[in-house]
Amino acid sequence: MKPELTEEKVIAIMDGYGRSSQQLIAILLDIQEASGQNYIDETWAALAAQVLGVPLAKIYEIITFYSMFSTSPRGRHIVEVCRSAPCEFKGAALLLGNLEELLGIKVGETSQDGLFTLKTGECCGACDKSSIFKIDEDEYGAADFDQKSLAGLFNSKRQESEAL
């Protein structure tokens, strides 16, 4: 189902950034995205440390400092509900409840098919459309959806994944 991330692929990502340790954050973000499970496995972190010539501890420090990284597997898609003030007081809790019901999971959990992990986050800078949820890099304003179209959006994501 998921494309297994290979050593070649991880090295190719680093090559894309000229193996520059300055671009460590971007490299790790790409590895995480390519993992299919939105996390950074210790094997890939160790490989990156070796190729970029930085201590593994430094990579661990980065992965745990920045909130976008995870050290354990998550769903293929990250569904994130913004809980910062501008969204919070325009129905973020309601939106979160709807998404929990729709996906059948609570915040922090991953759907059984392994497709979606639901999380909350801080401001994603699209407050004109608040309240906001994101699926990976795409932002959606809750006001643009009703229950049916919201379900439709997730169904189309499911179909996309099946087609892969």
Added chain:
Amino acid sequence: MAKTLKLVSLGAGEIDPISVSEYRGIGGYRALEKAFSMRPKEIIGEVLEAKLLGRGGAAYPAGKKWAQLYDIHETPKYIVCNADEGEPGTFKDRLIMEKLPLRLIEGMTIAGLVFGSEHGYIYVRGEYRKIQKVLLRAIEAAKKENLLGKGIMGSSFSFDIEIVSGAGAYVCGENSALLNSTEGRVGRPRIKPPHLAEVGLFLMPTLVNNVESLASIPSIVVMGGKEYLSLGHPDSGGTKLVCLSGRVTSPGVYEVPLGKVSLRDLIFDEEFGGGIQGEGEFKFVHLGGQSGAIASKALLDTVYSYSDLRKVGLTVGSGALVVMDSGVSILEYLKKVSEFFVHESCGKCVPCRQGNRVLLKFLARLSRGSLASEGELLNLKRLISAMSRASFCGLGQTSATALKSAWKAFPAELERPAAFDKLQVGAFPLP
């Protein structure tokens, strides 16, 4: 008469963001051409005269920053753009990067020319991965037209821009934390001095400016500092991008001349916010970001300029205006702000890491209906004072600003008005 004035957002959404020819069609690259015929000191003089105050939040005069860096002779110098727009309620740098990336690139190139710098970096927050791709394409387009890279416009000046990504850390908006992160490290702030102009990126002299500040440079170069100043307020020239969000009818980014509109205009005028959405009434507006102050109805007629706002204890900050209506409890709002700081404190220093937790606990207890004792209030006052004085960076220093201003604006709602009286803004002399 229209109150909007478009300089930095001129053409947004009207042109193809990565087309150099379309950008030229709206006056793009005239500033860089003109800059080649000027001496660096003249350009800095224009920026000084324009009284451009840093648009990221700290409002430090850009011209002063430029003049300081110019007087440092060590090389290489780096130009870094702070595009870590993480302040809740702020989405204006995004507008520039998404719709007018070439204006930012032109502004940075002019800075490069002034300081004889060859390398620029745009540090973009990780949440804006998609926008990073737009910037990369814009950089490629500029290179093709010989507007970036070697020998720009046939001169001997070379300048290149690299995109660096964050990965979700609000504190990286602090300039020294941002430089650490740009070096590919963990983004915790550095101790200052030395100032970043002297010891910045890779320990070399560095200019760090916000997206909106850098994108304002082309207008200043083309029209001259004097005219730019005249468009705004005598203390702070030009225009500001204002981000309206929350419970207004028309949220969005609006560009306004500084000192020419009031908070009331911004929130209620049809040209801007269009008033409160739905049935509620206006209750308060949170200005400048989470670390800014809250304004109630009584302050609505304040003119939107750096100095007018400062007089009543408010700030322009990032340009955020988060509007809340009568349905929102001030206590719940403050709790949300406090949760944000608990989440985003980088953990480096105790006053911020622990102080924010204690603040949140206190607010949570109040919101459960328990009253605070005299002793507790006194402790809280001391805590806030300690945080604002002893925190390592701006994050901890300002995280109680909203709380302090809310006490002043809504003492009754925060219960026990008599006890809270002592905790007004004036009671906390800031360093």
